[in-house]
Amino acid sequence: MDFVRLARLFARARPMGLFILQHLDPCRARWAGGREGLMRPMWAPFSSSSSQLPLGQERQENTGSLGSDPSHSNSTATQEEDEEEEESFGTLSDKYSSRRLFRKSAAQFHNLRFGERRDEQMEPEPKLWRGRRNTPYWYFLQCKHLIKEGKLVEALDLFERQMLKEERLQPMESNYTVLIGGCGRVGYLKKAFNLYNQMKKRDLEPSDATYTALFNVCAESPWKDSALQSALKLRQQLQAKNFELNLKTYHALLKMAAKCADLRMCLDVFKEIIHKGHVVTEETFSFLLMGCIQDKKTGFRYALQVWRLMLSLGLQPSRDSYNLLLVAARDCGLGDPQVASELLLKPREEATVLQPPVSRQRPRRTAQAKAGNLMSAMLHVEALERQLFLEPSQALGPPEPPEARVPGKAQPEVDTKAEPSHTAALTAVALKPPPVELEVNLLTPGAVPPTVVSFGTVTTPADRLALIGGLEGFLSKMAEHRQQPDIRTLTLLAEVVESGSPAESLLLALLDEHQVEADLTFFNTLVRKKSKLGDLEGAKALLPVLAKRGLVPNLQTFCNLAIGCHRPKDGLQLLTDMKKSQVTPNTHIYSALINAAIRKLNYTYLISILKDMKQNRVPVNEVVIRQLEFAAQYPPTFDRYQGKNTYLEKIDGFRAYYKQWLTVMPAEETPHPWQKFRTKPQGDQDTGKEADDGCALGGR
């Protein structure tokens, strides 16, 4: 009977009601099953109190007046009991007619209902309070603790089931904010905004931390476009309300712009930060560097320009800044060589930019001085923005205005300009690489020798590392800013240095020199590089080095070894050895072996891998199927009737086995990024954990 009444109550707000109803029975069942016998009597008062709630609301709906709410006399209680008995035989037509009435006056009635709910929740509170001692602040601390341990599912369950439904506490803003922050760590956008909407419905005022967490969840979301839309919408709402963001919230917004949009939006946010009078820090520039990294073609040049702006503003780069610069060197290109040469190799621009910082060193005593600083910083940013997005055709334009501005020095500049222009034209055509003897470090502003007039071919991460000093130069730059490399710095350097170079072997010595505790990711990077070069012996030789440092290889180590197993003997031996060591090969291992076999066009090897995969019942995922579909294709110039071809016969043999193999193999779906965070029964959680492991391995 209570259930039916609850159903009637929540049927009016249909989607919300259905959502609650879906979870009501499991919660109750869990409560009954989990508690001891002594706890069962305590459930009865909750049950009776929950049944009172819809009764009161229904009565209010019928009468339509609020007058009887504040008074609670004995005669009223007696009347309630009588009405309850009458309503149990109540007519359905009355309910339907009242629903129609509710729909017609939606806005007013919604406000009334919300007010009623709040008032009525005050009544049962004294009874509930005796049985429980927890406060909203206690729940805030518990959720915070769980989120720090990475248990977002448990935190959400504690909040939604125990705090709201069982204890029926009124949540505070901090309860919501800490959960939104937890969703932000993993990019659980849907849940975060759901919580945000809930707190608004409860008339709780969001704080700065709430908005920071919301922008953070947009930044970390797996789907960039919808996250960008949500963030822009939220930003517009805040602007409409004239809400002033603090620097932390701006940093989260900047991070969102860096990850979901592009560098232009980053600069817009950056200018707004300066306009609002916030003091930018190296952390602000770290987010700008993140924005540069999103541009794969020109991001390295952008990063260098942002770097120079940071130095010119007198900020000390942090270790994170240096690590982000290495990510740019690893992932991004230099863009158009001519534009890069114009912007990065000309000392005149640097001299111009360097002058304003002197004025910044004045003591800030008056508002005029502060305004001057703001204007100066804004001019810097706008100049940077213009330089960042120069088109190749505009590259030769900037030299003109300085000449016009200084007519007194026109002739000497013309003379100086003629020679570099002439030489630049020649080398631009030839694209000669700069001399090796010259030590160029673009991290030092204005330090480029005048004989260097243009960039040559800069295509590999090692080339870009050379532009910022190479391994030793980069580390000495860090030391210059009193920064010590950590394991992430050295891992990034391991990815960027040229394979087989002396710098690569020097990295192991640097671990000891800087007293950096080696971790497995660093060695996995080295193993992967050697395997990709086809140096399986070199990759294997790193295993004893691992053991010497007390490290145990994981599945990713074996996956990286599998990349180098081009010969059938090596690949099948790897699988056998892994099983002998009780390490179960997973889909990624087989995918790497399949890739190696396809590259060698060794169909016998490929069939052996598929047989092993079938024997161990390893599920197939999309990546593997795509690889095998590619291998099963006939070459474009295929002509079956032209003549006998041994190679084509091998393809036919493989196709026959592959199609039969595909029918008996189990398949694995790509897990949804948010599946593991849904509060589901135990079995689903186990599945979520497996998906989590898969994701962790996949996201290398």
Add this chain to the structure above:
Amino acid sequence: LGVRPVPEDAGFGTEARHQRQPRGSCQRSGPLGDQPFAGLLPKNLSREELVDALRAAVVDRKGPLVTLNKPQGLPVTGKPGELTLFSVLPELSQSLGLREQELQVVRASGKESSGLVLLSSCPQTASRLQKYFTHARRAQRPTATYCAVTDGIPAASEGKIQAALKLEHIDGVNLTVPVKAPSRKDILEGVKKTLSHFRVVATGSGCALVQLQPLTVFSSQLQVHMVLQLCPVLGDHMYSARVGTVLGQRFLLPAENNKPQRQVLDEALLRRLHLTPSQAAQLPLHLHLHRLLLPGTRARDTPVELLAPLPPYFSRTLQCLGLRLQ
């Protein structure tokens, strides 16, 4: 020094007879099938038999000091009612003719290893020797030298092994687990930094004869240290499973996940040792406390060296593998 007394007891005589056979009959598999590991204590030993065996194992007697060559598998101390060296000390004292004085243990090798046990009937002498060992340990001077046969050859011919170790109760067994980068809190909770010196004496057949000198004391320290060098001790059925092989290259497996299991040796090695796989599963631990340094009578005297001969199965293994103790 080192001269073995003439065997008088029938039990030891039986062992002596077996001892002669392995040297002369390495090529014959028939007799080896019955007794491939000579020198081990038989199962279900009685107290009297143990006392007789220990009396026969006396290597040296000088003043109050008695030197035993303990067989592998005999614990020195244990639970009440368990048959240990400590539990039969009164009887041993009686059988050695020490009427009033009672022997006490000054230094001994662990249960799983074989080798030298130093007993003393004089409390003052025992106390003086204990102080000497304590001072030597603090000064990082090794006093005990073990011999071990390892499956695999260490990369370096000599060096130090440093590792932080702790005892963990895994599946009902107390196991020693290495700890990477222990914090201060870890040290307070039972993690101990351990140190051993090792030197490769001889190599052959993919195995090595290694001298080990522990500078700290921890349960199964030497076995775990050799595992960390990717060369587990021959006959180590507790920790050798932590070394895996992939594409011919050895690597460490997680210590927490690996349960103790019988050591697996490759076919070529089994052939050289003339062992069947089932016999290899019963292979005793080849770890022997071979030499112990004692202070001289006066402070300026050079240390006295006590030696314990290798067990018969150990010598047989060295002979089969072509390793020689120099």
